[in-house]
Amino acid sequence: MKRPHYLFSSGRLRRQHNTLCLERTTGERLPDDAPDDEGLPSAEADGARSPFPVEAVDSLYLFGEIDINSKLVTFLGQQGIPTFFYDYYGNYTATLFPREGQLSGRLRVDQARHYLSAKRRLVLARAFVEAALFNIERVIKYYQPRLAGEKQAAVQATLLELKKDRDALPLTVDIPTLMAVEGRIRDRYYRLWPHFLGPEVAARFPFNKRERRPPSNELNALISFGNSLCYSTVLRQIYRTALDPTIAYLHEPGDRRFSLALDLAEVFKPLLVDRMIFRLLKTGELNPRHFEKYLGGCYLTEAGRKIVVSHWDERLSQTVQHRTMNKKVSYERLIRHECYKLVRHLCDPVGDPYQGFHMWW
Structure with missing residues (x-):
């Protein structure tokens, strides 16, 4: 069975006969933005060689400093393997x-037509936000019975506010207004996180608000890294369909980004990213030593990223009994099905309208 492969070691990745091989480096990796960096490898590939069968590779995630050449790019292209690159700090940077x-061609035309029509675009954008809100409420209600006193009251008050946000969704008349509602939903949701984590964990990982570029503390760093994993996973599933990842509806299409992956990732972040973060922190698998401060930001260390990626891969493999397909489906496969639902809507918005994924467990 093909699975994503995550490479944290630095070195040279190359084709060896008809398979893949990583020639490791023994030196220490230097930051990508070091003032004296000349763009050369931090160390020569003189360590152990680790071959692995290309038949088992669905995609590659490169967290180390990896050298590649055109022969490898050609081989990966022939095998249909997308490759995702991350920088020294664990930030997603590029996709091959x-x-x-x-x-x-017909689907691409339909996709563009829905973007160019303000009415059709707004219908899809609302569906993404509504599904994300529904899943956020499911997460809140999952932890609600574990709380008492003032924390329980805070949750109840937030659920009432989120209900008002849900009622406001049909009244939104343009994308900026809808994005403002979506941002308000997230802010209210994030204010509950210290209650979900508990007093001991919240003391170790203080969290007042969401901050990016750079993340200001450990929890913001964890959210950013988890969101980047979700984004690249959604992008990988979009690639398996005929959808154009650059044409989006909630997020504005722009240069150098796959905006449709951002749209669909909003739907799955509460299930895949947020629940993962709560588990890793509440079980103590991650602690403050797995983070480091650098140039005014906070980032996961390599050891921390390995823990998150291991849990992420395990989480994508988890299965749930599908309500309509009458069989067990992995979380990763749910994302692929979401892409297919969007395809059906684009081809027949009246006969098969899109409804975003709603957690049912």
């Missing part, structure tokens, strides 16, 4: 996609 294998 093979030549598109799933092409549909």
Whole structure:
């Protein structure tokens, strides 16, 4: 069975006969933005060689400093393996996609038509926000019975506020207004996180508000890294369909980003990212020593990223009994099904309208 492969070691990744091989470096990796960096490898590839079968690789995630050449790029393209690159701090930076294998001119035209129509675009954008709100409420209600006193009252008050936000969604008349509602929903949700984590964990990981570029503390760093994993996972599933990842509806299409992956990631972040963060912190698998401060920001160390990625991969493999398909489906497969639902809507918005994924457990 093909699975994503996550490479944290630095070195040279190359084709060896008809498989893949990582030639490791023994030196220490230097920051990508070091003042004296000349763009050369931090160390020569003189360590152990680790071959692994290409038949088992669905995609590659490169967290180390990896050298590649055109022979490898050609081989990965022939095998249909997308490759995701992360910088020294664990920030997602780029994707190397093979030549598109799933092409549909009709679907691309339909996708663009829905973006160009303000009414059709707003319908899809609302569906993404509504699904994200529903899943946020499911997460809140999951932890609600574990709380008491003032914390329980804070949760009840937030749920009432979120109900008002839900009632406001049909009244939004443009994308900026809808984005403002979505931002308000997230802010209210994040204010509850210290209650969900408990007093001991909240004391070790203080969290007042969401801050990015750079993340200001450990919890913000964890959210940013988890969101980047969710974004790249959604992008990988979009690649398996004929959807154009650059044409989006909630997030404005722009240069150098796959905006549709941002749209769909909003739906799955409460289930995949937020629940993962709560578990890793409440079980103590992550602690303050797995973070480091650098140039005014806070980032996961390599050891911390390995823990998160291991849990992420395990989480994507978890299965749930699907209500309509009558079989067990992995969390990762749910994302693929979401892409197919969007395709059906774009082709027939009246006969098969899109409704975002709603957690049912």
